[in-house]
Amino acid sequence: MALIVQKYGGTSVGNTDRIKNVARRVAKSRAEGDQIVVVVSAMSGVTDGLIKLAKEITPLPSEREMDMLLATGEQQTIALTAVALHAAGVPAVSLTGAQAGIVTDGVHTKAKIQNITPDEVHRLLDAGNVVIVAGFQGQTEEGQITTLGRGGSDLTAIALAAALKADLCQIYTDVDGVYTADPRLVPSARKLPEISYDEMLELAGAGAKVMQLRSVEFAKKFDVIFEVRSSLNENPGTIVKEETKSMEDVVVRGVSIDKNQAKITVEGVPDQPGRAARIFKALSEAAINVDMIVQNVSHAGGVRVTDISFTVDKPDLLKASKVIEGLKPELAFTSVTTDESIGKLSIVGVGMRSHSGVAARMFETLAHEGVNIGMISTSEIKISVVIDLKDGDRAVKAVHEAFIG
């Protein structure tokens, strides 16, 4: 008897027919004799609808109250999923994040899981139930309701799998698995049977929308092997696990483009120690994630000045601009410019470690396509470039063709 954690995302539970479909799948797994824990997201559209209501009232609602509001989305899905399992003749009990023992810190809307006490989950499983846990949410030790931020339901599933010492963790979504590129952009893209945590991390960080960084990091840290697969068919998905020797044979595992970033350039910053640090500390204090950073030194009127460019998530752009503008008196820079029309193109593969010339080949491919490169950043197993948004899809295809075929 195995213990399996299955996570179903918003589209997989998007309406009551979909929820019944999930119940059928869970019932089938259970009929094979396994213990099943189901983690569900809010029905697609529900969270956005709630955010819209709050924004109708005020543009910047309190984060504590947003957690109170948004946690209801998953709570609705767990109840409906339990009802659907009952209708399928399967004993099932729903639990909120708090009831499932998920304790987080108090950073509302972006809380971190601190620990999980899965006693109640175990008790209900041992009594023969399927246990349905609300993803995306937890509770502080003081009893405040928190949410885990984007992709939080995946995190709930993986953290629960770790805490329960589950035999298997399945992340059901609306795609078949992890592809070498977005099949909507690149028709020749193919599904990967397996991928390493690090590659998955770099792809997630590079805008591949399958999973959020944090969930993969958590899985890597606690060695939770998980499978990304579709809730709409029986196809095997992609197994995400620790790197194996044979994985290095492939130079580029995947190509992705992130269209959700924006670029900010702070121009004419006097080139003195600590100025860049000041900028990124201020952004960090405002809880804004910065991705790529490029700095060039130049001379303006005989004074050494630098231009600092960086990218942030598009929704954070306004907030980030304001933070930077607020530093103007202190840092004495010339101006701040922003650009929302960018795409971040990335190639990822553990094989890069043992293969040389990968960057050159990527840049040549882009040059051949007439695509201009604005920023470059590299890691051990990833190369990312910022390009014009309008060149994005074309560039992905060309690079995929060059490395994967």
Added chain:
Amino acid sequence: MALIVQKYGGTSVGNTDRIKNVARRVAKSRAEGDQIVVVVSAMSGVTDGLIKLAKEITPLPSEREMDMLLATGEQQTIALTAVALHAAGVPAVSLTGAQAGIVTDGVHTKAKIQNITPDEVHRLLDAGNVVIVAGFQGQTEEGQITTLGRGGSDLTAIALAAALKADLCQIYTDVDGVYTADPRLVPSARKLPEISYDEMLELAGAGAKVMQLRSVEFAKKFDVIFEVRSSLNENPGTIVKEETKSMEDVVVRGVSIDKNQAKITVEGVPDQPGRAARIFKALSEAAINVDMIVQNVSHAGGVRVTDISFTVDKPDLLKASKVIEGLKPELAFTSVTTDESIGKLSIVGVGMRSHSGVAARMFETLAHEGVNIGMISTSEIKISVVIDLKDGDRAVKAVHEAFIG
């Protein structure tokens, strides 16, 4: 500085504009220097929408899961109300029923409040906040989410007012107060400045939709004086309180018609001790409330048999019929008939105790209108008759005219 509990129902918080209106009202009360606890219902339509989703999955969803599902409605409203108060510059914190210390028994969908530990509410009030509490819900000692059934938000408000020893409890709704009859049926109906708990109880039990029985009973038991008033204007409402001497001067305080009842007749029950008890015990075990009961003895083929008629809430009719049918082998009755086309017309007033001939005058009035009376039941301060649904509105008008004018 007074402590005021204000409760706003589903229509009062029916959309974000209405919620902003509530925030303005609360802000105004608070500006007068009072401590305010706000209890809110789910936005109108939300609860019904959730019930519809569950019924799309299965006709009889588990009550435990319905509580899990429906509790989200009020949780959404508290968060949005807090957000609206913040936007109005008022510090406010929302609390679920559980967070507000509302402990109930474990009877899902119809839980009873066992006790309230309002420490957190007091702490937040003392820190200068308006505290917004989710109506209609609580938590068992074991941490199960429960709901209090219809009218549960009123109950939350009154129970909180008692637990907090509030100076005032205001039940805001979409009507101006308690009327001598439904003004939509009886144009000459007028608002009552005050009414006794007992009259309010009888009117509530008689289908006047202002408040549910339980809330008034709770208020009476704990001596919570409350005011029923509109959230849409500044008119004074109706004060509900212990009976005073002067109240007896009025014979009939109000006339109501309950169109939400159905009649069940069990025909040909052998007239032996314990048979009626068996019927009503079975209904009680199925958690079906029975209102009026009439029993007649007759003879069928030389055997003494009885016909037992009673009324139940219309939504319980099917369930009740099934319960009765299940008793057929045991009780050996002839048949069960049901009638959904009935109305229960009631007149209520503490003055009935000291005035005679009230029933006769009521029956004469109905006879004069050609309205047939099917069942009669009386209490010390109420007379109810079951009539044909089609005669209902006409009968209410005639009886109001006869007693109130």
